[in-house]
Amino acid sequence: MKDLSRLSINQETVKQWSLPELTEGCVKAGIDKVGLWRAPVQEHGVERTAQLLADAGMSVTSLCRGGFFTALDPADRARALDDNRAAIDEAAALSTDTLVLVSGGLPAGSRDLHGARERIAEALAELGPYAQEQGVRLAIEPLHPMFASDRCVVSTLSQALDIAERFPAEQVGVVVDTYHIWWDDQAAAQIARAGAGGRIHSFQLADWITPLPAGVLVGRGQLGDGSVDFRAFRDMVEATGFTGPIEVEIFNEGLWARDGAEVLAEVAARYVEHAC
Numbered sequence: 541m542k543d544l545s546r547l548s549i550n551q552e553t554v555k556q557w558s559l560p561e562l563t564e565g566c567v568k569a570g571i572d573k574v575g576l577w578r579a580p581v582q583e584h585g586v587e588r589t590a591q592l593l594a595d596a597g598m599s600v601t602s603l604c605r606g607g608f609f610t611a612l613d614p615a616d617r618a619r620a621l622d623d624n625r626a627a628i629d630e631a632a633a634l635s636t637d638t639l640v641l642v643s644g645g646l647p648a649g650s651r652d653l654h655g656a657r658e659r660i661a662e663a664l665a666e667l668g669p670y671a672q673e674q675g676v677r678l679a680i681e682p683l684h685p686m687f688a689s690d691r692c693v694v695s696t697l698s699q700a701l702d703i704a705e706r707f708p709a710e711q712v713g714v715v716v717d718t719y720h721i722w723w724d725d726q727a728a729a730q731i732a733r734a735g736a737g738g739r740i741h742s743f744q745l746a747d748w749i750t751p752l753p754a755g756v757l758v759g760r761g762q763l764g765d766g767s768v769d770f771r772a773f774r775d776m777v778e779a780t781g782f783t784g785p786i787e788v789e790i791f792n793e794g795l796w797a798r799d800g801a802e803v804l805a806e807v808a809a810r811y812v813e814h815a816c
Contacts, residue, residue, distance in 0.1 A: 542809075542812045543816055544811070546784070547571055547573065547786060548785040548787040549562075549573070549574050549788060549807065550574070550575035550787050551574060551575060551577050552577060552791055554800045556798075559584045561800060563593060563596045564596075567597075569804050571804075573600075574601065575601050575789060576602070577604050578603065578627060578630060581603070581630065581634070582630075586630050586633050590633055593634075601784075601785040602639070602640050602742050603630060603631040603634060603636050603638070604639075605627070605640050605641065605681075606623070606628070607624070608643070609641075609663035610643065610693060627639055628674050628676050628678075632675055632676055636676070637675060637676055637741075638677050638742050639677070640679050640681050640742060641680050643657075643680060643681075643694045644660070644692065644693065645687070646688070646690075653688070656693045657699065661706055664706075668707045672710055677713055677741045678713070679712075679713050679715045680700040681717060681720070682696050682714070682720055682721060683720050684721075684723075686756060697716070697727060697733075700715075701714060701734055701737075701739065709738040709739050713741035714739050715742040716734065716742070716777055717745075717789070718747075718768045718773050719744075722768045727773075727776070731773075731780065732779070735781060735782060740777060742787060743782065743787065744786075745768075745788050746761065746791075747761035747762060747764065747768045748761060748766045748768055755793075758791045759792070760789070760790045760792055761792065763788065763810035763811060764813060774815055788807050
């Protein structure tokens with residue numbers, strides 16, 4: 541029998557589905573965990589979404605996304621902090637303990653990576669205690685270096701942990717996402733470091749396929765189609781004692797063009813084949 545007990549389906553993997561369709565499809569497939577994104581949740585209504593999933597017996601493993609902390613303008617920074625407080629509130633309302641952070645790229649005209657990373661830490665110093673009060677952990681997600689200029693100046697687990705470790709693990713941890721760190725020869729050591737500190741707040745899977753599409757953001761591959769050794773990553777993560785959900789998050793226009801139920805069944809089968 542397929543062991544799907546830890547599998548979580550990120551909403552973006554079957555973006556073509558509405559929240560009710562996602563819920564119904566997961567229930568039919570025997571999957572009881574989902575990762576959500578703020579925009580579709582807001583569109584459906586945060587409280588309605590929480591009730592929909594509770595009625596179906598489903599839990600939310602993460603909410604994406606907060607972050608974008610690197611602006612230089614004080615008004616822009618204040619707006620970002622306000623938006624992140626709202627994201628924390630939404631995560632709490634959805635009964636998830638993990639808000640994923642995409643930290644932000646370089647401000648226009650700036651080349652100061654160190655300064656941008658320091659502004660992330662400054663924002664977390666303000667938001668961490670508030671998140672802890674709401675029962676929500678902030679999870680810094682390092683993104684592949686190709687996104688450093690415009691989306692996330694945190695490119696490695698080492699960089700993410702250097703920031704996270706300034707704060708209690710109950711407030712700030714990291715996301716281990718295979719798509720973004722599969723290439724890093726320090727990944728194993730940094731996963732062990734994160735696990736030793738109780739800072740693996742989310743574990744996500746997607747494959748790396750080439751050639752990358754013109755829109756690299758939607759270039760994530762179906763499990764087993766690319767270069768990532770998922771069992772090796774699962775072994776590394778679980779060697780730290782991590783027993784949490786394993787979330788499949790794939791941005792791929794080819795998957796989005798297909799029938800949602802077919803995609804979901806394929807994801808479940810590939811998860812069992814490559815990650816169990």
